[in-house]
Amino acid sequence: MNVRETVLADLRSVKGVLTAELMDDEISCEIDHSERSVRTQGGLEFRNDGYQEAMRRQVRICIFCTEDFEFPDDRSIYFMTEDGTVMGHNITEQEKGSFLARDDIVWVSDDFIMYTERKGCGEEVFVYKGTRYPPVEAYPGCTNGLIVIPAGPSDLVLKSRYGIPDRREIATAVMAFDII
Numbered sequence: 209m210n211v212r213e214t215v216l217a218d219l220r221s222v223k224g225v226l227t228a229e230l231m232d233d234e235i236s237c238e239i240d241h242s243e244r245s246v247r248t249q250g251g252l253e254f255r256n257d258g259y260q261e262a263m264r265r266q267v268r269i270c271i272f273c274t275e276d277f278e279f280p281d282d283r284s285i286y287f288m289t290e291d292g293t294v295m296g297h298n299i300t301e302q303e304k305g306s307f308l309a310r311d312d313i314v315w316v317s318d319d320f321i322m323y324t325e326r327k328g329c330g331e332e333v334f335v336y337k338g339t340r341y342p343p344v345e346a347y348p349g350c351t352n353g354l355i356v357i358p359a360g361p362s363d364l365v366l367k368s369r370y371g372i373p374d375r376r377e378i379a380t381a382v383m384a385f386d387i388i
Contacts, residue, residue, distance in 0.1 A: 210342035211347055211348070211349050211350060211387055212267055212382075214347060214386075215267075215269070215344060215347055215379045215385075216228055216229075216230055216269060216352065219269065219271065219383070221310070222277065223277065223278070224275065224277030224278070224311065225271055225272070225273045225277055226272045226273060226274065226372070226378065227272050227360075227370070227372070228269050228270065228271045228272070228334075228383075229270045229370050230267075230268075230269055231268040231270050231283070231382070232321070233246065234371060235270075235365075235366070235369055236263060236268050236284075237257065238365060239358060239365060239382070240242065240259065240263055241258075242327050242346075242358075242359070242361050242365055243256040243259045243260075243358060243359060243362055245361075246359040246360075246361060246362075248334060248348070249274035251343055252288065252332055252333060252334060253331070253333040254333070254334045254336070254359060254363075255333055255334070255335050255336070256336045256358065257335055257336065257337050257338070258284070258336050258337050258339070258354070258356030258358065259336075259356050259358060259362075259382065261337075261338050261354060262338060262354055262356050262382050263350060263384075265306060265352060265384035265385055265386050266355060266385070266386045266387055267384060267385050267386070267387065268382055268383070268384045269381055269383045269384070270366050270370065270380065270381075270382055271300070271355075271380070271382070272277045272367070272370070272372050272378055272379070272380055273378070273379050273380045273381065274377060274378065274379070275377070275378075275379075276283025276373040277337045277379070277381075279337040279355065279381070280340065280341060280342075280355065281299060281300045281301060281302065281341070281388025282339045282340070283297050283299065283300065283337075284298060284336060284337050284338070284339050284357075285297060285298045285299055285334065285335070285336055285337075286334070286335045286337065287322065287333075287335075288328070288332070288333055288334075289329055289330050289331070289332055289333075290328070290329060290330020290331045290333070290334055291328050291329040292328075293326055293327070293328030293329070293332050294323075294326070295322060295323060295326055295328060295332070296316065296320060296321055296323060297320070297321065298319050298320050299320070299321060300319075300321055302356055304319075307321055309375030312324055312325050324340075326374075336356070336357065336359075337348055338354040338355060338384075339354070339355050340353065340354060340357035341353035341354055341356070341383055341385075343357040344385045345385075349387050349388050350385050350386070350387060350388075351385065351386050351388050352384075352385055352386045353383070353384075353385045354383070354384045354385065355382070355383045355384075356381065356382050357379070357380070357382075358380055362380075363380045365375070366380050366383060367380065
């Protein structure tokens with residue numbers, strides 16, 4: 209069994225993982241095209257930089273999971289302007305306490321804040337960044353572990369491709385890594 213197959217087999221036994229499938233170039237490119245065309249309901253660009261980073265990795269695995277799967281607790285969604293000014297972002301559970309008393313933010317949801325005093329220039333965009341995924345680096349020869357959530361249209365494509373029911377309680381993630 210090669211390292212790809214070993215990671216895939218082990219990943220299928222992780223708590224919360226319903227199944228995991230190795231992504232070939234065809235489905236990877238189809239998802240890449242889908243991710244590049246996503247817009248928010250308000251018409252703003254939604255750029256999945258995390259998936260672009262995953263496309264630069266040698267191996268991509270699609271994970272279908274429940275809420276029991278432990279995603280890394282890290283910032284991943286940013287609202288930015290064209291000049292790179294971060295106007296808002298999600299916050300982690302660990303960070304929540306440090307933001308509660310601040311008066312220079314507005315809570316958009318339980319885990320997303322906007323800065324009231326920041327001003328940026330240019331078009332506004334939501335940017336999704338991948339999150340480092342260290343568990344894959346425990347395998348000999350595996351490096352640059354990353355996990356990313358695809359947008360809704362890509363989620364549907366992946367579920368259809370792998371025969372997974374389109375149900376809210378089933379999340380889709382893409383884990384990617386390099387082999388050295």
